[in-house]
Every structure is written in C-alpha cells, then in structure tokens.
C-alpha cells in the first residue's frame with residue numbers, strides 16, 4: 197500500500213529529525229481559550245523546581261493571547277495587627293499561605309508575564325498566580341519579602357508615589373532591592389485619593405504624574421497601576437492610557453484575566469481571618485490542605 201509506505205517514510209524522517217537534546221516546551225497553536233491540557237509528566241515536585249521569573253522549563257505551557265486564568269492575590273499588611281483590621285495578615289498565616297502555594301504546585305509569576313500572555317501569548321507555569329501588595333507598607337519589605345524570598349516568589353508592589361520613604365512606608369532603597377530580586381513596582385496613585393471624588397486635574401496627578409514621580413525616583417519603568425479602593429472612573433480610565441500603563445489592577449471575584457479587563461485586572465483580597473481552607477477556595481485548589489493550618493484570631 198502506498199499510504200503505509202509513505203507513513204513509514206515519514207516516520208523515518210521524523211525519527212531522524214528528533215533532537216536528542218532536552219525537550220523544549222512546544223507552544224500550543226491553540227489561541228483562546230488557553231491550553232488546559234496538562235503535560236503527562238507534570239508533577240507538583242517538578243513545578244517546585246520551576247524558575248518563576250526567567251527560564252521556562254518543559255512544564256511551562258503556552259497560554260494566550262486572550263483570556264488567561266490566573267488568580268491575583270492582594271495583600272496590604274503582613275504584620276501583627278495593632279487594631280482588628282481585615283488588612284493585617286499575621287506573619288505566621290502569610291508564611292503558611294506561601295508554603296501552601298509551594299506545596300500545592302502554584303508558581304508565582306511577575307505581573308508583566310501575565311500581561312504578556314494576555315496580549316501576545318507566553319509560556320506560563322501550569323498553575324500561575326500573581327502576588328500583589330497595595331500601599332507600600334514597610335512591613336511588606338520587612339516581613340513578606342523575606343518569606344517570599346525563601347521560595348524565590350516574585351511580587352508586585354503598588355506604591356503611593358507621594359508617600360515614598362515616609363514613616364512606615366518603603367522608600368527607594370527598599371524598592372530597588374526588591375526589584376533586583378524580581379519584584380515589580382507599580383503606581384497606587386500619588387495620594388491614595390478616591391478617583392471618583394476628585395477633579396479631572398487632580399485625577400491626572402494621581403494617575404499620570406504618579407508614574408513619572410516613581411520612575412524618576414526608581415530609575416526603571418513603572419508599567420502598572422492599581423486603583424485606590426478599587427475605584428475606577430471614566431476619566432481615570434482615559435488617563436491610564438495617557439500615562440501609557442500596560443495594565444491596571446482593580447478588585448474582583450474571578451481568576452479570569454484577559455484583554456477585556458487588562459485595565460481592571462481582577463484581584464482577590466486576602467483577609468486577616470482566612471485560614472488555609474478559605475485560601476484554597478480563593479485559588480480554586482481542591483486537593484488536600486496537607487500542611488498544618490495556622491489560625492491566628
């Protein structure tokens with residue numbers, strides 16, 4: 197049969213052409229929705245060895261362009277709360293959550309990589325997650341940053357440009373150190389004003405000029421914005437584009453990130469009273485919690 201001869205010939209060609217080197221990731225040609233087929237050899241152990249910020253290994257698969265499923269966590273403080281506040285995550289709880297991410301096979305990625313996947317497609321780990329922080333609190337540098345460094349987890353830190361270096365807020369030195377470790381720095385406005393309650397001119401300062409202030413102080417590009425209180429207005433939305441941010445982050449209840457919400461990425465605030473069970477629900481993790489729960493009321 198001619199077909200079987202042809203098949204054998206093709207098989208011979210393919211066999212000869214197969215490189216002996218370490219297999220590289222094969223980008224999926226499928227566009228949206230992103231490839232969801234897990235690699236057969238994928239194990240949580242392998243994911244733990246994935247390098248989040250730079251070199252994709254064979255377990256990373258191409259996602260996007262289009263909608264990419266990636267939970268974006270949002271924290272404000274990692275410290276023992278002086279008051280009863282939902283914004284303060286106890287350091288032990290935060291450490292448990294980072295350990296859980298690691299054990300459950302999640303790989304924190306830079307926000308810019310998620311944006312790249314949405315816009316043009318990019319190789320992502322099987323279970324990507326972005327860890328974001330608002331307000332520029334010093335306790336994030338002092339407590340969250342070292343805990344995340346143990347796992348090589350990058351974060352994105354949204355800074356109030358008018359408060360740079362103020363009491364209890366990080367300054368240029370801390371931010372440069374974090375950036376060198378793979379963190380990304382975004383603008384969280386100039387004065388943390390509610391953008392829905394100020395004039396167009398004041399909003400311009402909060403959205404557009406805050407980027408200039410941060411870039412001048414830090415000496416590297418600031419490409420993302422986070423709306424104070426998660427509040428977006430039509431004028432602020434226009435100013436985001438005037439400032440040429442590549443993305444902007446708001447609040448939400450989904451892990452669905454895509455071209456339609458690139459300038460209002462959905463973030464899941466983590467509250468002070470979340471135990472690992474609740475944390476797992478936020479991530480959509482359905483496996484065993486496996487590590488001892490830390491519950492600090």
Ligand SMILES: [Zn+2]
Pocket residue numbers: 330331384388424425
């Ligand atoms: Zn804020």
